Amino acid sequence: MARTGEFLMALDEGMLAYFREMADEMVARFGIPRAEAVARINRAYAGQEFEPYPDLMCHELPEYWAYGLYFKPNAGRLPDDDPDTDLSAWEVRPAPPAGSPAWTLEA
Template identity: 45%
Template sequence: MDLLRATAQEMSELCGISRAEAVARVNWHWEGLDLSGEDEIILHEDEYYWALRIYFADVLDWRPTADRSDWTPRPGPPAGSRCWTL
């Protein structure tokens, strides 16, 4: 799905993480869900929203210019989990 790829790219750029970690986080967030329908709820938000929502425990400010330096990232998927596909 294009939105998932775009979310991983956005997360990598916004949060300064590798593409592999961003893909793993996206995979982990939606693991086990069927997202193949064209009317999926995730399509109501863009990659910017999902990148921040998946990476940070709390999104304190949605502005692109927000200072995120003291925000707390969510723990990532465990090393060796099947979410790591790159």
């Protein structure tokens, strides 16, 4: 496993695809730039070690983790991907600050 250009952790090909899917979910669901989605992932997981795919975290779909990286928990839970969920009541976590090492892609 090797560190990738975009992510700050060593990932095999399967886990790289899994994390890219997590970033894709944030871009599609929340309308944020890919650079921000990758920075949110890096802030949360930099320095952590992952097993080859499927790591234990793969017991959840990438969108589950995407919601947790984008929203703060509300009453101890996160919103789900039900299209009828009103996301306006959920507090968005701030993106990593500009200049943070989490930003590996051009904004």
